[in-house]
Amino acid sequence: MLLEIQNLHAAVDGNEILHGVDLTLNSGEVHAIMGPNGSGKSTLAQVLAGKEDYAVTAGKVLLDGQDLLAMDPEIRAREGLFLAFQYPVEIPGVSNTYFLRAAVNAVRKHRGEPEYDAMSFLRLVREKVKLVGLDESLLQRPVNEGFSGGEKKRNEIFHMAVLEPRLCVLDETDSGLDIDALRVVADGVNSLRSPERTFLVITHYQRLLNYIVPDFVHVLIDGRIVRSGDKNLALELEEKGYAWLEERVATEASA
Amino acid sequence: MSGTVTAEAALTPSAYASELAAALAADQPAALRNLRRRAGERFAELGFPSSRLEEWRFTNVAPVARTRFAPAPAAYDREQVAAALAPLRLGDAHELVFVDGRFAPELSSDPAALAGATAGSIAVAAAADFAALAPHLGRHASFVERPFAALSTALFADGAVILVRRGAAIERPIHVIFHTTASSDPTANFPRTLVVVGETAQVTIVETFCGPDGARYLVAPVTEIVAGESASVDHYKLQREGDQAFHLGLLHVESGRAANVATQTFSLGAEIARHDVEAALVGDGSETTLNGLYLVRGRQLADFHMRVDHAAPHTTSHELFKGVLDERGRGVFNGRIHVHRQAQKTDAKQTSRNLLLSDQALVNANPQLEIFADDVRCTHGSTVGQLDELAVFYLRSRGIGLEAARSLLTYAFASDLVERVRVPAVHAQLQEHLLAWIPQGEVVREAI
Numbered sequence: 001m002l003l004e005i006q007n008l009h010a011a012v013d014g015n016e017i018l019h020g021v022d023l024t025l026n027s028g029e030v031h032a033i034m035g036p037n038g039s040g041k042s043t044l045a046q047v048l049a050g051k052e053d054y055a056v057t058a059g060k061v062l063l064d065g066q067d068l069l070a071m072d073p074e075i076r077a078r079e080g081l082f083l084a085f086q087y088p089v090e091i092p093g094v095s096n097t098y099f100l101r102a103a104v105n106a107v108r109k110h111r112g113e114p115e116y117d118a119m120s121f122l123r124l125v126r127e128k129v130k131l132v133g134l135d136e137s138l139l140q141r142p143v144n145e146g147f148s149g150g151e152k153k154r155n156e157i158f159h160m161a162v163l164e165p166r167l168c169v170l171d172e173t174d175s176g177l178d179i180d181a182l183r184v185v186a187d188g189v190n191s192l193r194s195p196e197r198t199f200l201v202i203t204h205y206q207r208l209l210n211y212i213v214p215d216f217v218h219v220l221i222d223g224r225i226v227r228s229g230d231k232n233l234a235l236e237l238e239e240k241g242y243a244w245l246e247e248r249v250a251t252e253a254s255a
Numbered sequence: 256m257s258g259t260v261t262a263e264a265a266l267t268p269s270a271y272a273s274e275l276a277a278a279l280a281a282d283q284p285a286a287l288r289n290l291r292r293r294a295g296e297r298f299a300e301l302g303f304p305s306s307r308l309e310e311w312r313f314t315n316v317a318p319v320a321r322t323r324f325a326p327a328p329a330a331y332d333r334e335q336v337a338a339a340l341a342p343l344r345l346g347d348a349h350e351l352v353f354v355d356g357r358f359a360p361e362l363s364s365d366p367a368a369l370a371g372a373t374a375g376s377i378a379v380a381a382a383a384d385f386a387a388l389a390p391h392l393g394r395h396a397s398f399v400e401r402p403f404a405a406l407s408t409a410l411f412a413d414g415a416v417i418l419v420r421r422g423a424a425i426e427r428p429i430h431v432i433f434h435t436t437a438s439s440d441p442t443a444n445f446p447r448t449l450v451v452v453g454e455t456a457q458v459t460i461v462e463t464f465c466g467p468d469g470a471r472y473l474v475a476p477v478t479e480i481v482a483g484e485s486a487s488v489d490h491y492k493l494q495r496e497g498d499q500a501f502h503l504g505l506l507h508v509e510s511g512r513a514a515n516v517a518t519q520t521f522s523l524g525a526e527i528a529r530h531d532v533e534a535a536l537v538g539d540g541s542e543t544t545l546n547g548l549y550l551v552r553g554r555q556l557a558d559f560h561m562r563v564d565h566a567a568p569h570t571t572s573h574e575l576f577k578g579v580l581d582e583r584g585r586g587v588f589n590g591r592i593h594v595h596r597q598a599q600k601t602d603a604k605q606t607s608r609n610l611l612l613s614d615q616a617l618v619n620a621n622p623q624l625e626i627f628a629d630d631v632r633c634t635h636g637s638t639v640g641q642l643d644e645l646a647v648f649y650l651r652s653r654g655i656g657l658e659a660a661r662s663l664l665t666y667a668f669a670s671d672l673v674e675r676v677r678v679p680a681v682h683a684q685l686q687e688h689l690l691a692w693i694p695q696g697e698v699v700r701e702a703i
Contacts, residue, residue: 049652077654089649093667102663102702103653110654142667159653 002027002198003068003167008059010047016057017043019223025167028195032209033202034234035220036242041202042086044220045171048200049083050076063167077103078110080166084156084173091143096155097125099143104162128161132188150181157188168192169200174208186211206238221246269299271406274326278410284385290393294408301402310400313587313619314529314558319501324443324473327355331436337362340432343463343495345680348430349374355436356412356444371423372458377447378413388416391451395479396507401531403503407445407475414447414476417460421453421483428459428678435466435474435500443473450479452486459489461681464504465524466497476504482514484538490518491681495688496525498553505531508545510570512538519676522549522557523688529558536563536570536598547576548672550692551584551616558587561605565598565631574605579669580616581694591623594631601631609639610668612661612694659698666690666699
């Protein structure tokens, strides 16, 4: 067992968004969370990563039995959690390479592994950059500054490939990507799949799941997981839309 | 060792009467004596500025007015000064060193080593041939509304005069160092720099102002730089005074037809630093870049008062100023751009960005546009804020610790200006200073 989310309630500015989420992710599994806009998908991702704007009002999250919510964001990252941002942040003045080297060495130090020197880091970066089809010139540029939407998303997957996390949370990594870029990003993700690595893929559309095929699909509506199933659930949603499920949930609740 | 500060009210301008009398009595050309007399009279009329004056609203110079500064002693410990200057020298540069306002040829480069220009003591040059200086000295930087520039003009003992011949391209930077030594009582000196660059000539000038921490002293310099037609001037002012110093300076740059002048000020030291910077774009098609970076902490204050005059058509000015403030540091940016009626097709851009690392730091930023021509483009932008929390979170989410994330972002903010420095040795010094200054700068050092 890797990640256990139990009865998670979270609020922002006093408004509760998550009303009790339960989810268990085991090593090597790919879980997809789908849901309409405003259902709390991104909130879940941000709470897992430790964004301070979100207050956890009830419930707990355990990473290999450890209290994840008690950890600072950087500790979560060093423990192997990675969030690919829906909106990657531009950081003028900090080169992508400097930034990533500082990050990867912080992670390695935490794990008791030797830090990379400049040469071995460069080798690693060259290898990983090919994996996601990122233009090498973007390595020297400030993080995400002036990157196209697709380049930003690829850069996130590139960071993920370098940091080698155990738990990857992808927050709407498909949004804003055309089909070619989507395929590149998905290939990058698939190449990182392994029995030791778990993925939580958050998406609004089924499209991405044609390329990153999930083991489990969960539907989040109004801050709760209302359905879980296999990849066929995603196809059903694609066909019938979220309204179908929202109505079913409402009917069941009143029954 | 803060020196003697009189407890009573501010001194009157007449406190400097004896110094002024001595400056006028000294053997000198009549025209220079006249300049000093006019400046001294103007200082007596203006007095020390009070913070009731608009130009001095945020910068209280009462501590300067309260302190009785003695003239700096003529003798100094050569080895001590040489050691203090060693880390500030630029290596491959022509250097002129002034100690307590007086030329120190023994610490300076051999004048014969410079081709295409002359660089030396203004006092020596004035005694030899004042007529050569008269068209420029005190003719560009106006002391009429500036008490400290008036005082400086009345009392300056010496300074640098750099004359670059028409068409000359001076490869090595000319570095002028103004060093103040520690004294038991507060001292004052008034460095002067005059740079006249001939038609199509090119030169890089670096001015370093430095002195020991823990000593109370006043440095009130006036720098005049005149770039002739199609000349190119790259100027740097490094204000690295000691932590109890007062540095109240005036810098004037004038650009002739199609000239290109860049001046970058780095305000790093001093308890109170005031930089009046004037750019006069008097020639058609001239271009001036004015950049600045200040770093303040403790109770330091850095004040930039800019005045850019577009006095000719097709002139361009770019201003970029950044400040980083920690603890109770304070910053002032007043950016005045004046576009004269005849200065059509002016393109003026002014940006001031200020980063607060502490909630006790304070910035007053004020753009002032005065536009009298109708076909111009003038933009200005000013921000005062803390580190972008979203960026901090992004860095932390990748495993970088909170302090390291803050340091990295602070470094990135300020290094933007350091990266614009085109003299490698100056760039290296500033980068080193920045890394040492930033809280937890060592983590940045590892990352870069």
